[in-house]
Amino acid sequence: MIWTSDLNTARIVRRSSVCVLSALIGSTILWAAGCNILGPAFLLAHGPPRVPEEYTLDKHRVTTVLVDDPNTVFPRRQYRVVVSQQIEERLIDRRAVAVDMVSSQYVLALVNRETPGERRTIPQLGRDVGAEVVLWVTFDRFTLAPDGQTFRPTSVVRVKVVDAVNDTVLWPDAPAGYKMTVQMDAKTTSLPESFSARAQVELDLALYSGKAIAELFYEVEQTFSAREGN
Numbered sequence: 001m002i003w004t005s006d007l008n009t010a011r012i013v014r015r016s017s018v019c020v021l022s023a024l025i026g027s028t029i030l031w032a033a034g035c036n037i038l039g040p041a042f043l044l045a046h047g048p049p050r051v052p053e054e055y056t057l058d059k060h061r062v063t064t065v066l067v068d069d070p071n072t073v074f075p076r077r078q079y080r081v082v083v084s085q086q087i088e089e090r091l092i093d094r095r096a097v098a099v100d101m102v103s104s105q106y107v108l109a110l111v112n113r114e115t116p117g118e119r120r121t122i123p124q125l126g127r128d129v130g131a132e133v134v135l136w137v138t139f140d141r142f143t144l145a146p147d148g149q150t151f152r153p154t155s156v157v158r159v160k161v162v163d164a165v166n167d168t169v170l171w172p173d174a175p176a177g178y179k180m181t182v183q184m185d186a187k188t189t190s191l192p193e194s195f196s197a198r199a200q201v202e203l204d205l206a207l208y209s210g211k212a213i214a215e216l217f218y219e220v221e222q223t224f225s226a227r228e229g230n
Helices: 015-025 040-046 078-093 104-113 122-128 195-217
Strands: 002-006 009-013 063-068 133-143 154-163 168-171 178-183
Touching: 063 078, 063 104, 063 122, 078 104, 078 133, 078 195, 104 122, 122 133, 122 154, 133 195, 154 195, 178 195
Parallel strands: 063 133
Antiparallel strands: 002 009, 133 154, 154 168, 154 178
16 A cells, blocks of 8 residues: 655555456456456457367267276266266267267277177277267266365366277377366365265266366356366
């Protein structure tokens, strides 16, 4: 706070007041003294902040999704179906793919029929269902309480885009895949007590995780982004 005097007039000049006043006036952006405000004019011209995609799929290549769970991270097998269907629906809805996707249920059916000595590679699985590209998703964690006590539904996923035709990984360069932590906003810190309440939150986390994974492949408004925890 700075005090200045001019004859009998005293003024109080505060940076926060300048920022608030600028926002109320409706200035476009104020770049002064560390005060950055997006005003109405800027938002009208540029729109709200957005989260860009991490990778752009080739829209004209036939794509499928495999949600893998080799370490049995999911408490229920059905969540693999929930996550994969959520990814499919959102990619189609956002037009991240232009051709029909091969249902992930076909891929899961093949995986479920495999025996330990007859494991297919990811490209093989893709080719066997007629897909050119496989979005391969694995989960490192899927929990309602990361520290064992505090209610904070969290999943940790790894994603790879695999070229089933050429037997290569298109994205990312990291051998372990693109790692992402997904956290749902919890209104309470208390864990659900009943079995049904816990099952409902697990289902919500599976859906939310699928949404966040799909967002890796299309741009989304920050306010509605699961990758941003919204």
